[in-house]
Amino acid sequence: MDWAWAMDSDWGQLPLWDLTLRLGMATILGSLVGLERERLDRAAGLRTHALVSVASALMMIVSTYGFPLPPEGVEGVFDPGRIAAQVVSGIGFLGAGVIIFRDNTVRGLTTAATLWAVAGVGLASGGGLYVVAVIATAFMLLIQAGLKPVERRFFKKHTRMHRVVLEIERGADVLEGIQFATNETPVRLRSMEFDHNARGSLDTIELSLMAERQQDILDLVARLRKIAAVRHITYKRGASIVRKRERLVTRPVEEEDDDDENGDR
Numbered sequence: 460m461d462w463a464w465a466m467d468s469d470w471g472q473l474p475l476w477d478l479t480l481r482l483g484m485a486t487i488l489g490s491l492v493g494l495e496r497e498r499l500d501r502a503a504g505l506r507t508h509a510l511v512s513v514a515s516a517l518m519m520i521v522s523t524y525g526f527p528l529p530p531e532g533v534e535g536v537f538d539p540g541r542i543a544a545q546v547v548s549g550i551g552f553l554g555a556g557v558i559i560f561r562d563n564t565v566r567g568l569t570t571a572a573t574l575w576a577v578a579g580v581g582l583a584s585g586g587g588l589y590v591v592a593v594i595a596t597a598f599m600l601l602i603q604a605g606l607k608p609v610e611r612r613f614f615k616k617h618t619r620m621h622r623v624v625l626e627i628e629r630g631a632d633v634l635e636g637i638q639f640a641t642n643e644t645p646v647r648l649r650s651m652e653f654d655h656n657a658r659g660s661l662d663t664i665e666l667s668l669m670a671e672r673q674q675d676i677l678d679l680v681a682r683l684r685k686i687a688a689v690r691h692i693t694y695k696r697g698a699s700i701v702r703k704r705e706r707l708v709t710r711p712v713e714e715e716d717d718d719d720e721n722g723d724r
Contacts, residue, residue, distance in 0.1 A: 485516035515581025631688035640682035
């Protein structure tokens with residue numbers, strides 16, 4: 460085999476430098492998109508996006524140059540793009556792995572869409588469409604980084620799930636007080652769970668709440684603390700719990716987009 464050529468088939472010859480350029484371009488462009496996700500500490504970060512992009516480019520190259528033309532006299536349709544076409548649907552399984560549904564909230568859709576788009580960049584790089592791949596990457600970065608301030612500026616009202624756990628005196632009737640406190644704020648009460656502690660001196664009530672701002676929840680907590688039978692309050696947001704006896708402790712909550720939280724990258 461002549462080492463000047465990396466792949467040689469009836470479809471044409473692909474020089475080694477061209478093969479390296481296509482895979483390298485896919486790696487660089489995929490990494491650029493992955494850096495934006497890595498900066499936000501998402502489940503699919505730098506390495507995941509780079510691997511998806513370079514693998515898509517490899518599939519495109521193999522699909523185009525890896526199979527010979529059908530021999531003369533043989534009828535049938537031989538499409539060199541069929542393998543590459545499966546990348547578009549196959550990447551959906553990887554995207555589904557980063558989508559999380561928790562507390563009536565879907566996260567990870569943006570990261571899943573980014574993986575799917577990066578696969579397209581890899582296919583374009585593998586097909587030698589360098590200008591298309593670069594322009595597509597530029598638009599992807601513009602959408603990811605440039606449109607986020609626009610969303611926060613004009614579409615800030617995103618309701619989120621919050622939970623407030625009350626520890627009350629055993630047998631105390633606080634339902635009327637909870638209803639009154641909730642009606643005084645824009646917070647919406649989704650559900651209420653009551654846990655009777657047969658051995659201890661305190662019962663537990665967990666409130667599932669929907670609110671646009673964390674400050675609305677804090678205003679509600681301030682009203683709930685005025686109920687005489689309430690002894691302790693725990694504020695939960697998602698999977699995080701911030702709790703301390705005798706007083707409520709809160710910490711700033713960073714604004715998030717619709718993406719997932721920490722995960723294996």
